[in-house]
Structure formats: structure tokens, C-alpha cells
Amino acid sequence: MGATDGQMDLLRFATAGSVDDGKSTLIGRLLFDSKSIFADQLEAVEKTSTDKGHGYVDLSLLTDGLRSEREQGITIDVAYRYFATPNRKFIIADTPGHVQYTRNMVTGASTADLGLVLVDARHGLTEQSRRHAVLLSLLRVPHLVLCINKMDLVEWSQETYERIHSEFTQFATKLNIPDLEVIPISALNGDNVVDRSENTPWYHGPTLMHHLEHVHVASDRDLVDTRFPVQYVVRPKSDEHHDYRGYAGQVAGGVLKKGDEVIVLPSGMTSKISGIDLFDREVDEAFPPMSVTVRLEDDVDVSRGDMIARVKNAPKPSQDIDAMVCWMTNEPLRPRQKLAIKHTTRTGRAMVKDIQYRLDVNSLHRDQEAGELGLNEIGRVQLRTTVPLLCDPYSKNRTTGSFILIDEATGVTVGAGMINSGS
Structure with a gap:
């Protein structure tokens, strides 16, 4: 396999779910069933599971090593995990689900080809799962998978699956989600994760692993605008x-x-x-x-x-930038503020001209009275830059359409932006 093949044959996906939706177990199951864990790791997990009195191998232990770090307050906490099958290599960006971790999710999903939203079959869609879907669509993640987990706890009810499926599809019509797959699974038992389940004879779609291996991502990249x-x-x-x-x-x-x-x-x-x-x-x-x-x-x-x-298809250099910004620090973003900006390989300075509105990520309501953006908030912002940026709308190109904002005094990244337009 040549270097170029190797680069194209990689799928980056971001996982998002609430605390007890079984995200760690699902990632553990993907690693375990694709034989991407080492014998000593498995041995340790089996031993801990037995010590805890579980009657099963607790695969969530494979991915929960970061909990202690999380408790120590590591700031931008996105765990990246790698695994491979004979068909494809994968990078998983595992992002925490809570609202106070919006910035982490933006970090993890900004380069993802696919977003995986996990819901608990017993609870259906929550405010959190809606928020995850909104963020994934805002970040233009081209493929979305909704995994309805813990189907074993609702007796593999087709009616439950259909209800959550239709509720989510209805909600997704308000968003920009070009490709959606809804899969009923049990991460704990492995149903429809890697192997097809006999418990869902009514489900005719792919297993999660089959979908991850075969979803077509090469055409998502902009091959027109050089x-x-x-x-x-x-x-x-x-x-x-x-x-x-x-x-x-x-x-x-x-x-x-x-x-x-x-x-x-x-x-x-x-x-x-x-x-x-x-x-x-x-x-x-x-x-x-x-x-x-x-x-x-x-x-x-x-x-x-x-x-x-x-020559005939070049970006226009822009110093007036209209963008959606996710703010990532405690000190709010306010008009007239000056920050450093990094766009592709170019750096300069930017001044905040105006905050047009703050977006409520749950209801999609636009608050036009908002005078500032607080930590983890997203809003539409007008910036004026000292150097012209050679940018495209984020909807066209996620690389030339994005930037980060940096606090000049500390060098810390304080915001991430998605460009609507420049002039």
C-alpha cells in the first residue's frame, strides 16, 4: 500500500454520548472485536471485572483510563484511540458529553469524517443527544450514525427503535446532515457492533463496524477548489x-x-x-x-x-470575517477585544467588531441581545483582521474555512471559528 493509499484509507470519527449511554463499552467492544487490544490489556480488564464481581468482561475499562485525568481538571480533554481492520484504519476522538465540554467536542469533531451519537434505548433522545447532533452538523461532519444502545434492556423492541429513529430523523431535517444511519445495538453483548445480531431480525441495515469500514469518505473532500x-x-x-x-x-x-x-x-x-x-x-x-x-x-x-x-479559482483575500465562534475560556468574548488569529499557516491579529447573536445549541434559538459569549457558548461574530485571510466558507472547505483565536498574553487557544463568509 502506497503512502497516498494509506492516507486515503483512514476514517476519523468522533463519539458523543451522555455519561451512562455506554460509550466506553462501545469503544471497548470495537477494539476488542476487531482484535485491536493487547493480551496483557485484556488480562488486566478480565481480572478487574472478576474482582468487581461482574459476570462479564467489562470492556468499558479499556477506555476509562482517562477518568482520573479528567478529575484532575485537564482542560481540552479529547482521548484519541487508534485501531485497524484489514479494510481501514481508524482514529476515534472520544469526547466527553456534558455541556461544559462543548469545546472538547468541537476540538474532537472538527476533523472527523463521521460522528457517532449514542442514545440509551430506555431514555430515547435527550437534550444532550440533540445538542451533539447540532454540534456535529455545525461542524459539517458529513456522516452521522445514531446508535440506539441497550436494546437488550427494552427486549429488542422494534417499536422503540422505530420511535427513536423517526424522532431523530424529524429533528435532523432542521440540521445539515447529508448522511444518517440509525443502528440498534447492545454494546455490552456486541449485538450489531461487529457481528450481526439474531435479536434484530427486523433490522436490515449494516452492523456498526460494516458501516464504519465501508462509508465512502474520499468524496467528502473538496477536490474542485485547489x-x-x-x-x-x-x-x-x-x-x-x-x-x-x-x-x-x-x-x-x-x-x-x-x-x-x-x-x-x-x-x-x-x-x-x-x-x-x-x-x-x-x-x-x-x-x-x-x-x-x-x-x-x-x-x-x-x-x-x-x-x-x-488562477481562475482562487480564494479572495478577506479582512472582514463573518464566522460562527465557539468560545473556550472563562473570560467572555466581547466586542472590541483584540486577539491573535491562526488560519491555515497564516497568523495575524483580529479585533471583534460585533457579536450578532448567541446560538442556543439545544433549541437553535438565536439570541440577538447577547452582548458577549461565555465559556462553551457558540455565536455569530464579525472580526476585522490585520492580515488578509485566504479563506473559503467552512461549508465548502473545513480547512480553509476554519481558524483559531489565541490570547496574545498567554498563548492559549481561546476560540475556534467556522467562516460563513469573508469580504
């Missing part, structure tokens, strides 16, 4: 490469090909791509999320923070 933020300029010091000059970065959109006519922004200089290097070899083309070094025919002035794009 965007290449330059991370750094490569000029080897050795004599044999003295005339080599390349621009390294990660492709954020579109396809770059040798011979393409490109424009460098913000200077507006044009040139052609003379070559694309991947590690120690040349490739004919590059697409998201490949990290490559691009060489140009002309010796144009390019530096970190610049963007290489197609």
Missing part, C-alpha cells in the same frame, strides 16, 4: 541541491498536477508547477490530505502563510 497553504520553504544546504527550492505543506483542497498554472496569494504572482515531491520521490498529482513539496517553474517570492491556488 488550495495549498505553504508551511515552509525548502532550500537544502547541500551543494548537490543548491538550486532546489520547494514549498512544503498539506493540500487543503483540489488536485495539484505537474504543469498546472497557479497563482501565489496574496502577492498575485503566477507560475506553473514544475514538480511535486513526496518524501524521496516525485508524484504526478497531490490531493487532500497529502503532505507534499511543490516546485514552481519561476523564481517567485513565496513564504510561509502564502497560498498556492488555481
